[in-house]
Amino acid sequence: MTEWIDGKRVAQRIRDQVAHDVATSFTADTSPGLATVLVGDDPASAVYVGSKRRMVRHLGMRDVHRAVPSDAAQAEVAAVLDELAEDPAVSGILLQLPLPSGLDAAALIDRIPVAKDVDGLSTVSAGLLARDRFGLRPCTPAGVLELLDAEGVKIEGATAVVVGRSDLVGRPMGQMLVNRDATVTVTHKATPDLPAVTREADVLVVAAGVHGLIGPEHVKPGATVIDVGIHRTPAGLAGDVRAAELGGLARRLTPVPGGVGPMTIAMLMANTVKAARWARRLA
Numbered sequence: 028m029t030e031w032i033d034g035k036r037v038a039q040r041i042r043d044q045v046a047h048d049v050a051t052s053f054t055a056d057t058s059p060g061l062a063t064v065l066v067g068d069d070p071a072s073a074v075y076v077g078s079k080r081r082m083v084r085h086l087g088m089r090d091v092h093r094a095v096p097s098d099a100a101q102a103e104v105a106a107v108l109d110e111l112a113e114d115p116a117v118s119g120i121l122l123q124l125p126l127p128s129g130l131d132a133a134a135l136i137d138r139i140p141v142a143k144d145v146d147g148l149s150t151v152s153a154g155l156l157a158r159d160r161f162g163l164r165p166c167t168p169a170g171v172l173e174l175l176d177a178e179g180v181k182i183e184g185a186t187a188v189v190v191g192r193s194d195l196v197g198r199p200m201g202q203m204l205v206n207r208d209a210t211v212t213v214t215h216k217a218t219p220d221l222p223a224v225t226r227e228a229d230v231l232v233v234a235a236g237v238h239g240l241i242g243p244e245h246v247k248p249g250a251t252v253i254d255v256g257i258h259r260t261p262a263g264l265a266g267d268v269r270a271a272e273l274g275g276l277a278r279r280l281t282p283v284p285g286g287v288g289p290m291t292i293a294m295l296m297a298n299t300v301k302a303a304r305w306a307r308r309l310a
């Protein structure tokens with residue numbers, strides 16, 4: 028039988044730890060601050076940013092927010108980021124993605140100082156990860172590792188397959204698993220025989236962004252399957268994995284919703300505390 032991995036429970040534990048760290052390591056004047064930058068009026072992005080801001084306040088941290096009009100030029104967004112970069116009350120800066128077309132997201136992300144890059148998406152943060160050095164890690168793959176550790180899944184020596192090579196999830200996920208001594212394959216659209224590759228995986232992380240891509244033909248019996256996909260369908264939220272078709276094939280599986288999603292926000296909170304501690308060391 029397959030055991031569901033409860034992301035909500037693990038995320039709650041991370042958030043409890045963050046609230047404890049905020050209360051014991053900081054004062055009201057020094058408490059970690061997260062700045063969210065929302066460009067434009069995409070409703071889904073507004074909802075995500077709203078839930079991040081509520082969580083920040085709930086955990087006793089400082090909420091800083093900048094709303095930028097959708098027709099803002101690259102230089103205007105850059106100026107907002109530069110101001111937040113200088114602000115000592117801001118420990119971390121999150122530029123909500125996707126940006127309106129015409130803006131160069133990669134260039135804007137790279138204006139964020141590495142010690143404030145709580146999304147872990149800048150080129151410098153990616154380099155620190157590639158070298159397995161101290162730094163802020165992208166929230167979603169960091170959350171996946173927390174889930175695997177919470178479930179007692181052995182990563183060292185495991186065969187891990189990541190489906191998808193996005194900057195946000197797939198690439199950093201592959202590197203984080205390599206850093207933990209898994210044998211890792213990262214697949215993508217040009218992988219000729221995807222089921223043959225994924226069927227080798229003890230740990231299968233699916234971050235393709237393709238609804239229902241993964242079925243029973245992709246899964247090794249006894250595998251741990253992590254579904255990073257999230258899609259709004261007429262039947263409700265669903266992932267990249269056709270969970271109902273897997274039968275008892277997987278040993279463990281994350282649900283959508285209630286799996287990786289809640290972990291992403293929890294790790295953002297944890298990264299904000301880590302950034303505040305990093306700033307203190309730099310001061």
Ligand SMILES: Nc1nc(=O)c2c([nH]1)NC[C@@H]1CN(c3ccc(C(=O)N[C@@H](CCC(=O)O)C(=O)O)cc3)C=[N+]21
Pocket residue numbers: 075121122123124125146166257264283284285286287288289290291292
């Ligand atoms: N700079 C940036 N950093 C991000 O980390 C980032 C972003 N931009 N843009 C959008 C994506 C998406 N994302 C999610 C976070 C939480 C849930 C989440 O909590 N999902 C719930 C369900 C929520 C619902 O009901 O819609 C769950 O899976 O249980 C999902 C998706 C972060 N992103």
